[in-house]
Amino acid sequence: MALSINTNVGAMAALQNLTATNNALNVSQSHINTGLKVGSTKDDSAAYGIAQKLRGDLGGLTAVGNSLSRAKSVLDVAVTGAEQISDIVNIMSSKAKEAADAIDQTSRDAINRDFTAYRDQIGTIVKSSDFNGTNLLKNAGGSLTALLTIQDGDTASTTWDPDSLTVDNQDFSYGGAVITVAETGVIDTQAAAQAMVDTLDATKTALATSVSTLGSASRRIDAQITFNSKLTDVITSGIGNLVDADMAKESAQLQALQVKQQLGVQALSIANQSPQTILSLFR
DSSP states (O other), X not given: OOOOSSOOHHHHHHHHHXXXXXXXXXXXXXXXXXXXXXXXXXXXXXXXXXXHHHHHHHHHHHHHHHHHHHHHHHHHHHHHHHHHHHHHHHHHHHHHHHHTSSOOHHHHHHHHHHHHHHHHHHHHHHHHOOBTTBXXXXXXXXXXXXXXXXXXXXXXXXXXXXXXXXXXXXXXXXXXXXXXXXXXXXXXXXXXXXXXXXXXXXXHHHHHHHHHHHHHHHHHHHHHHHHHHHHHHHHHHHHHHHHBOOHHHHHHHHHHHHHHHHHHHHHHHHHHHGGGGGGGGGO
């Protein structure tokens, strides 16, 4: 190779190698700083695109999780109220049977006062079984709809169409389908007490069905919350597998590049000194 003072081929090659090393070092340092091996589409377009879609899915799962948590709270309140009412109805049934016996009127009146107090307590519990404006025991409380995890895809549109769980209002109003006792129901006579025994038997049967419905919905919500949590963890792990940097590998890579950078600087320095050898030809 000819010696030239205008063109230093060795220095240019050394500079290219040093530049490549510096670029690789910057990339490695970025991986360490961010903890990501794919932090931009410039790093890996395919992996970045998949990770972004999965991050979007996580946002949807967060919305589902919030819906499920709210539904669980509504159902927990409703179940607690329904179970308490069931206990009260059992007590009322016992009171009605006592009043249906051939007892003196004074005793029956005392039993009736207890009965009406329990009867009124049902209405108080129903009104209090409210969470965030939803009351599944009150006639005007509406129904509960909770988003489920998977989009069911049963529509032709491309809009988000998640499946859902709907729990109908149980309507614990007096004289309704569940609480067959009238708001003014009493057991102040033997005949009224005997009729109330049959009424309360029908209430207990309806209550058993209603409590079972609420309990079944609550168990399904719990199962969905567990599944939603596990699915979130799996997707998060999948994103990590795509974009997270292996810090042990990055540490070893960084040290190797730092040594390579130092050698590159020395090689460039040596290459820059080579034109000086031309001076010896003119001595």
